[in-house]
Amino acid sequence: MRPAELIRYSVLAAQREGNRWLSRALRELELTPSASEVLRILGDDGPLTLSGVGELLVCESGTNPSRLVDRLVDAGLVARVPAPHDRRQVQLSLTAEGRAVEAQVREVEATLYSRIDAALEGVDAGSVIELLRRLSDGQPSGHALANRVGVERSIP
């Protein structure tokens, strides 16, 4: 198997298993991994419009997180209010309950990141990050990721 093919399937396998781990860890919070990403985005950078969330979502190509947000509104974790100056837009923000759940999501993520840190032992993280960045560069997910990093840096 050529290295490129091994990397292709390794990326797929790592994503699948990371998602499965996160799904199980979030089950007690009654959240899916995608839903948790929306909560964390709104917690860090909200309030945002629907497309504003879409531009920061890595888990979806950003075209339309309407239904993803629907379930969070139904669950009482996100408030959706029409924007006053532009009635096409909706403003999304966390409710009080949403903020509480988002804090729990942070704890779950901290555990995940510790596991990834452990897996990083003895490997060149820079090579990993650079290769993966190139693989999504210029594409919607790559833009979302760049926006996420950029937004974080822009908050002093």
Added chain:
Amino acid sequence: MRPAELIRYSVLAAQREGNRWLSRALRELELTPSASEVLRILGDDGPLTLSGVGELLVCESGTNPSRLVDRLVDAGLVARVPAPHDRRQVQLSLTAEGRAVEAQVREVEATLYSRIDAALEGVDAGSVIELLRRLSDGQPSGHALANRVGVERSIP
């Protein structure tokens, strides 16, 4: 953003964009990425039972590719015959048309791997492979990947 978080989202973004690229490339063959993986597995190692395919599939946790295979049978690319000695099992193999399509899948994959090779310029592929391997080690996708590499090596 800590390195672990960046890696988490980079893996997700790379998988998403790789899948999107492959989806578009396979569209003219009327195949999805998952369907193409089944064809390639059967082409390399078939005939196999349904669970035999599941143990080699990275794209799904192997619990049950029934419906994935259904569509390939409907499309006339895969033959499904009951196993004579154990009527619980089904034997899956490529039809003549399936073999022809699988050859085209190989060409699409060759293009994908060239793109990955280009992205590997100047990065330590060993670090990438080792980290990603650790992230799926011991899990279904990791087993499937190990089986894929192992099966390949076991064919002299």
Added chain:
DNA sequence: AATCATTTAATGACATGACATGTATATCAC
């Protein structure tokens, strides 16, 4: 041989993801 456990596959249920289309609103060209 009868019963129970295990294995294999199919199916139900739910939430994505990706792409396409529809609809209301806002903006631009003139």
Added chain:
DNA sequence: GTGATATACATGTCATGTCATTAAATGATT
């Protein structure tokens, strides 16, 4: 100001991906 265009969001459709359950067939135990 009016028509055309663009934007923001919602929705339809299809194929996953995951977990659970069911059904059939086989194997193990007694």
